[in-house]
Amino acid sequence: MNGTSGRPDAAAQISGLIFAILLLDPELIVREANPAAEDLLHRSARRLVGESLLDVIALEDERVALRLADPDARLTVRGMAMRCGERVAQVNMTVSPLASHPGWRVMTLSEVGQGEMGDEGRTETTLRAPAILAHEIKNPLAAIRGAGQLVARKLDERDRPLATMISVEVDRIARLVDRMQRLGSERADPVAPTNLHEAVRSAIATVRAAGTQKVEMVEEFDPSLPPVLASRDALEQVLINLISNARDACASGEAPKIVIRTRFVSGLVSNLKLGRAIRLPVEVxxxxxxxxxxPSLRDHVFEPFVTSKSSGQGLGLALVRKLIRDMNGRIGHQRDEREGLTHFRIHLPLARDEGEQA
Structure with a gap:
C-alpha cells in the first residue's frame, strides 16, 4: 500500500533515506538513484540513470575498483576518497549483490562528517571540553584586564601603550573564548517561521556596512519561497559569516563578485532527527x-581550527555548521574549477505545524 495514510512502500522508504543508494546492473550501469544520491553526486536521477558508475565517480583506491569487478563480491569501505567531477569527498561505501538477480548490486554512499552521527558525536565531545575550559578562563581574564587598566593610569605616557596592549590582547582572547563557548554549547536557539529573504537582506546590509571592498553583490532570489523553520538571529549570523568569507576570498581579484541565490529544491535532500525524516527543500x-x-583543506572546512587565513582562528565555519545543524538544516561546500566558483549551500526545512511530519 503506497497511499499517504498507509504504510510507506519500499520506494518511499528508499526515497526518504539520508544516505545515497544506487542500483547497478551487471555492467555497473546506474539503473536507479534516490534523492540523497542526487544530492551527494550533484546530478539529477535523470542524468545518473544509464551512466556507467565509473564515469560518474572516480575511486582513488584501486583495490576498491578491482573488487567492483567481481559481481559477487560484498564490499564495505570506510573513509574512502571519491572524486565526482572536480569535487573530492570522503565517503563510506557498501556494495551488496542481489542473490535474486545475479550480477545486480545495490551501492550505498554516505559522506563522512556530514550528517553522520558518529562523526557529529565525536566533534561535539571534542568541543565540549574546550567550552568548559573557556568558562574557567573568563574570570582570570577579567582580572588581568582590570589590572592592566589600573596600571595604565599610573604609568608614564610613553609606557601606556604596553598596558593598552594588555587590554587589547585580553579582549581578543575573550572574544575567542566566547566563540568556543558557543561552539561547544548544547543549547540551540529556538526556531520559528522565518522570512528567508528578510534574513538574507539583513545579512547583506551588515556586510556592506562593514565595507565590501568594491566587491559586486548579486541577489538572485525566488520570491515565491514560503517561510522556513529557523532561528532568525542564528540564520543571519550564518549568512554574515559566509558572505564575509566570500568577500575576503574574492576581493583581490580583477572583477570580484558574490552571488547570493535562493531556490526550491524539492526532494533533493533529507535529514534525520528524532527518528523521522525532515525534508530540506529550501536552498540558500x-x-x-x-x-x-x-585543496588540502577543502574536505575539512567545517572542522574547528581549520583555516587558510593567516589571522583566522578556524572557528567561523565550525560555528556555522553547528548553527545550521541546530536548525535541523544542512550545509555543504563545493569548488567548481571549470567556472572558477566556490559555492556554500545551505538547505533548510519549511515552516510547518508542529505536529506535521515531513
Missing part, C-alpha cells in the same frame, strides 16, 4: 569567484 547559496579554499 553563497558563491564567489575567488581562488577557492586550498
Amino acid at each position: 547559496s553563497v558563491s564567489d569567484n575567488g581562488p577557492g579554499i586550498e
Whole structure:
C-alpha cells in the first residue's frame, strides 16, 4: 500500500533515506538513484540513470575498483576518497549483490562528517571540553584586564601603550573564548517561521556596512519561497559569516563578485532527527569567484581550527555548521574549477505545524 495514510512502500522508504543508494546492473550501469544520491553526486536521477558508475565517480583506491569487478563480491569501505567531477569527498561505501538477480548490486554512499552521527558525536565531545575550559578562563581574564587598566593610569605616557596592549590582547582572547563557548554549547536557539529573504537582506546590509571592498553583490532570489523553520538571529549570523568569507576570498581579484541565490529544491535532500525524516527543500547559496579554499583543506572546512587565513582562528565555519545543524538544516561546500566558483549551500526545512511530519 503506497497511499499517504498507509504504510510507506519500499520506494518511499528508499526515497526518504539520508544516505545515497544506487542500483547497478551487471555492467555497473546506474539503473536507479534516490534523492540523497542526487544530492551527494550533484546530478539529477535523470542524468545518473544509464551512466556507467565509473564515469560518474572516480575511486582513488584501486583495490576498491578491482573488487567492483567481481559481481559477487560484498564490499564495505570506510573513509574512502571519491572524486565526482572536480569535487573530492570522503565517503563510506557498501556494495551488496542481489542473490535474486545475479550480477545486480545495490551501492550505498554516505559522506563522512556530514550528517553522520558518529562523526557529529565525536566533534561535539571534542568541543565540549574546550567550552568548559573557556568558562574557567573568563574570570582570570577579567582580572588581568582590570589590572592592566589600573596600571595604565599610573604609568608614564610613553609606557601606556604596553598596558593598552594588555587590554587589547585580553579582549581578543575573550572574544575567542566566547566563540568556543558557543561552539561547544548544547543549547540551540529556538526556531520559528522565518522570512528567508528578510534574513538574507539583513545579512547583506551588515556586510556592506562593514565595507565590501568594491566587491559586486548579486541577489538572485525566488520570491515565491514560503517561510522556513529557523532561528532568525542564528540564520543571519550564518549568512554574515559566509558572505564575509566570500568577500575576503574574492576581493583581490580583477572583477570580484558574490552571488547570493535562493531556490526550491524539492526532494533533493533529507535529514534525520528524532527518528523521522525532515525534508530540506529550501536552498540558500553563497558563491564567489575567488581562488577557492586550498585543496588540502577543502574536505575539512567545517572542522574547528581549520583555516587558510593567516589571522583566522578556524572557528567561523565550525560555528556555522553547528548553527545550521541546530536548525535541523544542512550545509555543504563545493569548488567548481571549470567556472572558477566556490559555492556554500545551505538547505533548510519549511515552516510547518508542529505536529506535521515531513
